[in-house]
Ligand SMILES: NC(=O)N[C@@H](CC(=O)O)C(=O)O
C-alpha cells in the first residue's frame with residue numbers, strides 16, 4: 363500500500379485565471395485542486411472597479427466544471443486613481459482585497475502604482491473597511507539589481523507602509539528571499555505571506571540548467587539556494603503567517619519560448635502535489651495542512667473548509683503541454699517529468 367495524506371481541502375491565495383478562452387482552459391485545474399482562490403486582477407485592462415470584479419467573477423464561475431465546488435475570491439487592481447469611495451463599493455460587492463503592483467514590476471503592471479503615497483487616502487479607507495492589501499513586493503528603481511528588488515522593497519516600501527497603516531492587513535505575495543521570510547516572521551498578526559511551489563522547490567540554477575529554461579522564469583525571479591532554504595524553513599515552521607499561494611501564471615508557450623519571455627510559471631495542474639513534495643523533502647508533511655488549508659483562511663478572516671482531499675504517494679508523469687485558449691498550448695512547470703504525489 364502506498365502512503366496517503368488526508369488534508370482539509372486547500373485554498374489558493376494567489377492565482378492568475380486570465381480571461382476569455384484562456385480562462386476556460388485554466389479554471390478547471392484550479393477548481394479541481396482548491397476550494398477557493400484569490401483571483402488576481404491584472405487583466406488587460408485591469409479589474410479596477412467593483413462592477414468589473416462582479417462580472418469577472420461570473421465569467422470564472424461559468425468556466426467551473428459542473429459538479430465542482432469552487433469559489434473565486436475577488437480583488438481589485440490598485441491604481442494611483444483608486445478613490446476612497448471605491449472601497450465602500452468594493453466591500454459591498456464582496457471584494458476581499460486590493461492588489462498593489464508597483465508600476466512596471468511584472469506582467470500587466472503598467473497601470474500600477476507610481477508612488478504608494480498617492481494611494482494613502484484609499485489605504486486608510488481599506489484599513490477601516492477591513493479590506494486586505496496584497497503586494498507584489500519588488501521595487502522597480504533602475505539602480506536596484508533584479509535579484510535585490512524584493513529585499514529593497516522591505517526597507518523602501520514595506521516598513522514605512524506598516525508604520526503608517528499598522529492595522530491594515532497586508533499580504534507580502536510570493537516571497538522569494540530570506541529577508542522577506544525574516545521580515546514576515548518578525549511581523550505582527552497584520553502581516554502574512556504567500557509562498558509559491560517553484561520558490562520552495564527550485565533555486566535560480568534551474569533557469570540556466572544546460573541552457574536558458576523559460577518555463578522556470580517568473581517574477582520575483584528564483585533566487586539562490588540560501589533563500590530557498592529560508593522559504594522552506596518559514597513555510598514549514600508552523601507560523602500561521604505563511605500560506606499557500608501558487609502564483610500559477612499561465613502564458614502560451616509561444617510567449618514563453620520567445621526572444622522576450624513572459625514572466626510566470628503555470629502550476630495549477632499539479633500545485634498541491636508540488637507543495638507535498640517540497641514539504642516531504644523537508645520532513646515536514648505534518649505542517650502541510652496548516653500551510654495549505656488553515657493559515658490563509660484564518661488570515662483573511664474566512665471560515666476554514668470542511669471537505670477533505672487525499673494525496674497518494676505514487677509516481678505519475680505530468681503532461682508536457684495542455685491546450686490553452688483557441689489555438690495555443692500551455693506548458694506546466696515540470697511538464698513531461700515525474701511527480702511523486704497525486705491528488706485523488
Ligand atoms: N508571477 C509572474 O511571473 N507573473 C504574473 C504576475 C505576478 O504575479 O507578478 C503574471 O500575471 O503572469
Ligand SMILES: [Zn+2]
Pocket residue numbers: 468498535536581582
Ligand atoms: Zn506578482
Ligand SMILES: [Zn+2]
Pocket residue numbers: 376377378402609611
Ligand atoms: Zn501573481
